[in-house]
Amino acid sequence: MFAYIVRRVVSGIILIIVMSLVTFLLFFASPIDPARFACGKNCSPALQEQTRKALGYDDPVFVQWGDFLKGVVQGRDYPSDPALRKTAPATIAHCPAPCLGYSKLSNDTVLNLVKNAFPVSLSLAIVAFIIWISGGIAFGVIAALKKGTIIDRGIVGISLVFFAFPTFFVGLFLYQFIAIQWQIVPIPNYVSIADGGFFTWLVGLLLPGLTLALFYMAGYVRMTRAFVLESMGEDYLRTANAKGLAPRKVLVKHSMRAALTPLVTMAGLDLASLVGGAIITETVFNYNGLGKLAVTAARNLDLPLTVGIVLLLATFVIMANIIVDVLYAFIDPRVRVG
């Protein structure tokens, strides 16, 4: 078992290293020259080269990639110009290990930028999750219990509508009408619990949370309905009913328990992917989470930030996979040798 875990971890690390190389290669394969982009107007070829040097893009790609990997292990200085380090050490920024890079466009280490953005994405994911899981299950159960009625059809139909609408449309709609025109809630603005307290935090997350939740909730309504209906046809439920158990008890204690198991597994996976950033929702509501950070990095040709975010997100996914693989191995010993 131990050997299996080591094998999976090592293969995960190799995968992350390969991904970092692929990200580097893709970045430099782009026809857009980041040095020209950052050089400003009236940029002569000589100035463009100076800018390339300042950005740290003057070395061959593989050398840059090697420096990046070295930085992850032992930290790095930016810029890595020995002459500048000697004559003007105050201008050198140090990025301690594990250094995922230093964004010159933001004047900060990638790790700090990610650390600042993470609570926003996490908050948004939690609020959205609470809304969609409670709403999705409640409406799904109601639809199942009222199968074939207008209530069932209404719930299923409306959930289909929200599932079909793009997130940006729902987000903009809620923003424009609920917040701006009808002023039912204040203009959405992320305020951390530490800064504004729980209520301000929650109010700020209501509309973006709802935007995400409406999309996810639609799927959960339909799945809950299907699972509950399926379980209600099981023999043991017929037995429970025949024994004269109260319908509520049959539903909550027997039917729901069976129906919720796959839903909870799926909800966990969805929540994990949302924590990595909800690009569209964060952009629409101007929430500086991981999703918006990723968009900004790509738009500004910010290589260190792009690589850092890609690797972090990839690490999340790879780690999750390793955990699942290990759990499977525990459950089914055949996997270990497969």
Add this chain to the structure above:
Amino acid sequence: MVNPRKPLAAVAAAAVALTLAGCGGGSSTSNNASTKGSKGGTLYYLTFRPAEHLDPQRMYIGRDLADMGRMVYRSLVSFPVTKNADEALKPVPDLATDTGTSKNGGRQWSFTLRDGVKWQDGKAITCADLKYGMSRSFATDVITGGPNYILGFLDVPHAKSGLPLYDGPYKNDHAADFDKAVTCKGNTITYRFNKPFPDLPLAIASLRSFDPYRKDQDQGDKSNFAVFSDGPYKLQGKWDTNKGGTFVRNPNWSQSSDPVRKPLPDQIQFVQGLTNEVINDRLISDSGNDQAAVTDRVVPPAFYSRINGAVADRATQTDSPFVYYLLPNFNQMKNLKVRQALMMATDSQGWRNAEGGSKAAKPAKSIVNPSLVGYQPNPAFTAPQTGDAAAAKKLLQASGEAMPYPIKFTYNGGTPTSDKAAAALAAGWKKAGFKVTLDPLSDTYYDVIQKPSNDSDVIWGGWGADWPSIATVIPPLFDSRINLTSASNGQDYGNYRSDTVNKLIDKAAAQGTVQAQGKVYAQIDAQLGKDVAYIPLEVTQFYYLRGSKVTGYNLSPATNGYPDLGAAGVTK
């Protein structure tokens, strides 16, 4: 400078070729006056685009240059806070006691610092701070992205690469050259240039790169978002590159030492990352803090029908510093008659209508913005604004080329508006006998059109002057000696090459006054028109909303057409 009507990616790309210290438009404002404000309160600045730099020597976005120049960075001379467009672009003393003394035909300039001017920590601003500030621009491997004119103008030796041997204060190689070119005597600083620089006061007032910088505050690239103020406000805490920041009053600034700014709010808060639509929705709604908000994001054409009644009283229009134009590619379209036919067939009215009509764009008669010193309409562009297909067809037939004449039009596209505008041009050209292929590009736009091998026949371009002198328009765009290399065409996207024009550019540069330069530039512009080196399309408009509690609102050429924070206030 930000172009408010281009797609996000295009705006980002335009940051290179269009990012500039534009000089204002100035005419045709409406509802530009508002009630006189009182001191106090918070003014909100809603915007989309994050600042790229707050370092004075690196800033190059017109909005940021204007805003920071009013709030935190003072210059030797500045443009005044005024609603009089004729006065707005005449520099007045700021940190200096006067607007400078020039000698040697504009090759040497001296300024004397006024007494009592201080940094935010209470220490006096010195001549050494001014000299240090300028020296930073020479550290081209650290202080990147900023205006670089001074590298060519200052009288220091240059390497073969064209860059000065002096490499700034960090490595300090060849420092003696710089010390000779920039000298301090008491509170008087003297700059020596290798050619006449008659428009230096205009450059100082427009850019922040001539501003003082204190050596003990300098951390090179790490100072990119640090603000050490000598103006009426100072940054509270740190600037957040994603969100923005808040500026509060600087207790070490005094009105008696500052003849330019008339600050009113206690705080000015910048909120970044909001889209045009959201900002203008919020300003139309005019509730809560948005009542005290201004923006640099234009009203989208789709919102025009909502700007009426009380909302219209809060809308203001002015010329932007930008002119949009077309460039025939001289590597492709070598026949003058064909270029003339193209010009004659160009339906610039259709282009502007597609962009949103008169609130979005006005006719342009030159590549030079009308607000610039020495502006004259170009006599070559006499064709009707809707184009003259019949006259164009005759010219095309006379060219001897086979018809229909195939052309590829490359433009900064990716939005329905830009595609509609391009289609309007294509329709006019087709009527005249051109066979048009539309080639919209977005993120890669400048990377493609700057390649000398680019096979586009017609290319869209946009430009705003760095300071209100034609010297920052025609030479950067049409001097083939500084633009055309084997690897790139610089800003000369049409690969235009003319010895006549280059000689005239040298002649203009040798003039000792801006007015004398202007006369030569008018000659050059006429020659460009004759050669059909460009075809003007529009003077882009700024059409902005503001909150109902904003006072002293002014879209001034002095602040590149953006809301002037030097006098804006809020009612309580």
